[in-house]
Amino acid sequence: DVKVTQSSRYLVKRTGEKVFLECVQDMDHENMFWYRQDPGLGLRLIYFSYDVKMKEKGDIPEGYSVSREKKERFSLILESASTNQTSMYLCASSLLAGADTQYFGPGTRLTVL
């Protein structure tokens, strides 16, 4: 079974802090994704990566950056957290190039005070 893990289930940070969310997959998947999920807005893609050190902006990249130094690990970085970044963050991975079944981690609920 594919396993995608996220570093924290719940996180509370203060405005202006730098926040790191980590995601690890154990199935040698090529592609990794970061989404945020908000009530009424659904799932929105922040960034994705189709190879080590490669990244592409999703629909809402503003205020976020990402890092993929190793194939199995994809990090989402909030350089200076703001209250409007309070959300559920979901990481996913997929095997093949192009659209393919995405397997999701358990999510990190981030609260920025």
Place this chain on the structure above:
Amino acid sequence: SQELEQSPQSLIVQEGKNLTINCTSSKTLYGLYWYKQKYGEGLIFLMMLQKGGEEKSHEKITAKLDEKKQQSSLHITASQPSHAGIYLCGADYGGSNYKLTFGKGTLLTVNP
């Protein structure tokens, strides 16, 4: 308007009843993915449909993709409390795009 619409937004059924959730696209689908999400958790992959008219089943859940490849339905037979959660559809519109476009989800409550 949204590219991918799910209906209904929420659904409450009595245990043992059948139910259907719909996912309608404004564009032709290359592929359609169904996921289930327990509140506050990640998404669990259920099924993927790609061919017009395709139908797949897993336990008591059946998903279909219409011939025109613009609408999919998810049908649950004899619902159980374990079926409760949020069901989301995700659309692949083809090309070299890696993205899936997700619907906003349908919240299913099953009362014992």
